Amino acid sequence: QVQLVESGGGLVQPGGSLRLSCAASGFTFSLYAMRWYRQAPGKERELVAHISNLGRSTNYADSVKGRFTVSRDNAKNTVYLQMNSLKPEDTAVYYCNTNRANVDYWGQGTQVTVSS
Numbered sequence: 764q765v766q767l768v769e770s771g772g773g774l775v776q777p778g779g780s781l782r783l784s785c786a787a788s789g790f791t792f793s794l795y796a797m798r799w800y801r802q803a804p805g806k807e808r809e810l811v812a813h814i815s816n817l818g819r820s821t822n823y824a825d826s827v828k829g830r831f832t833v834s835r836d837n838a839k840n841t842v843y844l845q846m847n848s849l850k851p852e853d854t855a856v857y858y859c860n861t862n863r864a865n866v867d868y869w870g871q872g873t874q875v876t877v878s879s
Contacts, residue, residue: 764789765787765788765789765790765861765863765868766787766788766789767785767786767787767859767860767861767868767869767870768785768786768859768870768871769783769784769785769857769858769859769870769871769872769873770783770784770785770786770873771783771784771873772856772857772873772874772875772876773874773875773876774876774878775849775875775876775877776849776877776878776879777849777850777851777877777878777879778848778849779849779877780845780846780847780848780849781846781849781875782843782844782845782846783799783843783844783846783857783873783875784841784842784843785797785799785841785842785843785844785859785870786839786840786841787840787841787842787859787861788840790861790863792837792840793816793817793837794816795816795861795862795863796813796814796815796816796861796862797813797814797833797835797842797859797860797861798810798811798812798813798814798859798860798861799811799812799813799833799842799844799857799858799859799860800857800858800860801853801855801856801857801858801875802855802856802858802872803852803854803855803856806855808858809824810824811823811824811827811831811844811857812824812827812831812833812844813833814833814834814835814842817837818834818835818837821833826852827846827853830846830847830848830849831844831845831846831847832844832845832847833845842859844857846875849875849877850877851877851878852877853875853877854875854876854877854878855875856872856873856874856875857872857873857874857875858870858872
């Protein structure tokens with residue numbers, strides 16, 4: 764079965780950095796694009812970053828461009844989100860996502876809190 768497991772969240776001061784990881788299993792990882800979403804309390808879930816199956820194309824929300832970098836290591840079945848220059852408005856639960864056979868799959872989420 765498809766399984767996505769996020770890790771790497773935590774508490775960080777404004778201007779700090781975190782790297783999130785998403786370990787995937789249950790499907791041929793290199794055939795599928797991966798996405799990172801986030802959801803803050805009381806807000807809609809938003810798409811943060813997208814990476815194509817081989818990592819040759821990436822896209823970002825305007826709010827994180829220049830600060831976040833999505834990458835993947837297909838040999839390790841893992842996708843990453845490097846987050847730099849973090850702001851309080853980046854505080855949210857971050858989710859890993861993929862779509863396979865027209866079905867969305869989600870990880871459990873990892874909490875990122877940016878606060879002084």
